Amino acid sequence: MSQISFSKSIPVAGEYDVLVAGGGPAGIAAAVTAARSGAKVALIEKTGCFGGMGTAGMVPAFTGISDGENFLAGGIGREVFDKLHQANGSGPDNPAIIRAEILKRIYDEIISAEKIDFSLETVLTDVIADGGNVSTVITASCNGLEAFKAAVFVDATGDGTLSAMAGAEFGLGDESGRIMPATLCSLWNNVDWNEYWAKKVAIFDILTRAFDEDHFFKVPDYHHTGMYRTGIAEATANMGHVFGLDSTDRKAMTDAWVTGRALLPEFEEFYHARVPGFQNAQLSSSGSLFGIRESRRIVGDYVLNYNDYVNRSRFEDEIGHFSYGVDIHPYDASPGEFQRFRRDFTNSPERCKKGESYGIPYRVLTVKGFRNLLTAGRCISTDNRMESSIRVMPGCFITGQAAGMAAAMAQGGDVRSFPVCELKDRLRKIGAYIK
Numbered sequence: 001m002s003q004i005s006f007s008k009s010i011p012v013a014g015e016y017d018v019l020v021a022g023g024g025p026a027g028i029a030a031a032v033t034a035a036r037s038g039a040k041v042a043l044i045e046k047t048g049c050f051g052g053m054g055t056a057g058m059v060p061a062f063t064g065i066s067d068g069e070n071f072l073a074g075g076i077g078r079e080v081f082d083k084l085h086q087a088n089g090s091g092p093d094n095p096a097i098i099r100a101e102i103l104k105r106i107y108d109e110i111i112s113a114e115k116i117d118f119s120l121e122t123v124l125t126d127v128i129a130d131g132g133n134v135s136t137v138i139t140a141s142c143n144g145l146e147a148f149k150a151a152v153f154v155d156a157t158g159d160g161t162l163s164a165m166a167g168a169e170f171g172l173g174d175e176s177g178r179i180m181p182a183t184l185c186s187l188w189n190n191v192d193w194n195e196y197w198a199k200k201v202a203i204f205d206i207l208t209r210a211f212d213e214d215h216f217f218k219v220p221d222y223h224h225t226g227m228y229r230t231g232i233a234e235a236t237a238n239m240g241h242v243f244g245l246d247s248t249d250r251k252a253m254t255d256a257w258v259t260g261r262a263l264l265p266e267f268e269e270f271y272h273a274r275v276p277g278f279q280n281a282q283l284s285s286s287g288s289l290f291g292i293r294e295s296r297r298i299v300g301d302y303v304l305n306y307n308d309y310v311n312r313s314r315f316e317d318e319i320g321h322f323s324y325g326v327d328i329h330p331y332d333a334s335p336g337e338f339q340r341f342r343r344d345f346t347n348s349p350e351r352c353k354k355g356e357s358y359g360i361p362y363r364v365l366t367v368k369g370f371r372n373l374l375t376a377g378r379c380i381s382t383d384n385r386m387e388s389s390i391r392v393m394p395g396c397f398i399t400g401q402a403a404g405m406a407a408a409m410a411q412g413g414d415v416r417s418f419p420v421c422e423l424k425d426r427l428r429k430i431g432a433y434i435k
Helices: 025-036 076-086 100-112 161-166 193-198 203-214 250-274 306-310 335-346 384-390 393-409 420-429
Strands: 012-021 041-044 116-119 123-130 133-141 144-155 186-189 227-231 234-237 282-286 318-322 358-361 373-375
Touching: 012 025, 012 133, 012 393, 025 041, 025 076, 025 100, 025 116, 025 144, 025 393, 041 144, 076 100, 076 393, 123 161, 133 161, 144 161, 144 393, 161 373, 203 250, 250 282, 306 358, 306 384, 318 393, 318 420, 358 393, 373 393, 384 393, 393 420
Parallel strands: 012 041, 012 144, 041 116, 144 373
Antiparallel strands: 123 133, 133 144, 186 234, 186 282, 227 234, 318 358
16 A cells, blocks of 8 residues: 655644543543543544444443442443433333433533533544653544643543554454454334234244245344334334454445445344334434444453453452453354354353452553553453453443543553552442442
């Protein structure tokens, strides 16, 4: 590939104690916690709303918010969960269900109530770093190119974009380079939920017959998460996989958008013809953010690994606990891969039982080789199996909250400059669940 040299003077839009890149649940938790702890905070988000997967991505539910006995995402996660329920935004049947438009406003209100310099439709474009210290990020927006300086940076981009641009080490995929599939979620209307429940629909049996007999689908994808009731006659769907997607590649992402949208008419035809209550259902819209399950995992001072899950590991520097299963979706549409998924997730004897959880050490947020950079959310330091557990939204609240508190505590911009016991005490005081 040929190259060009590019040089331009860029205005500095602001200087901060903490800059958070990414406005999903991890970034929101980080920015709000840092601001409430007295830091001058900037928050940049590439889309037109905060919330990431739960809003722009239309993921229909908070998964893994409790271990069956304890609310694990205490603090910011509890605040969001309660406000959403109070605003009638959690769906008619299940408090963990998300009505995306209401959640957008909840996030707007929480962020606007703090002294946070936040900016939507602002894309991280480049990073200036030297000797393990990040000094500046470059963004692109309707203002053109701008620079933001900070003492501490929190990478809550999901893809680990800030850290990778700064030169941090990262992993991607499993030992063979395979990456979990992604899903384009969607919103549906005119659903007769009373008929659906009355008929006690066994959706997997119907779907299997559709593959074997009716050929509704070009690709027989047996892993079908399905429809969630998000309104009186409304459903939000988390179904259909785009396999082998590398979300760090522009061409791959472009192809995925086209493929993901093309899958939805197949589901619409199937549901009309075979699923009671959906005869007249209509596809309203698809997400404006692709449902990426796996991307870069930034290497930290410790790599949280599958053995930590199996052993329910505890750490002296743990900043939270989590218990969601190791949820690696099938890598392809073969029946064998679906059976592997059911064995490893649905029927795994190693899944956490009621009241069980594993610890999350602070060292998975501190980026190896960098003094003023933290990660939060999906891109923290794990192996690929642990990433599949902690990647979900409640896990992002937990790690984001800890990163925000740590960023506010960092003396001279050094995220290792304070005793972790003090970080744990401060987190407990704002509601974090730490044993």
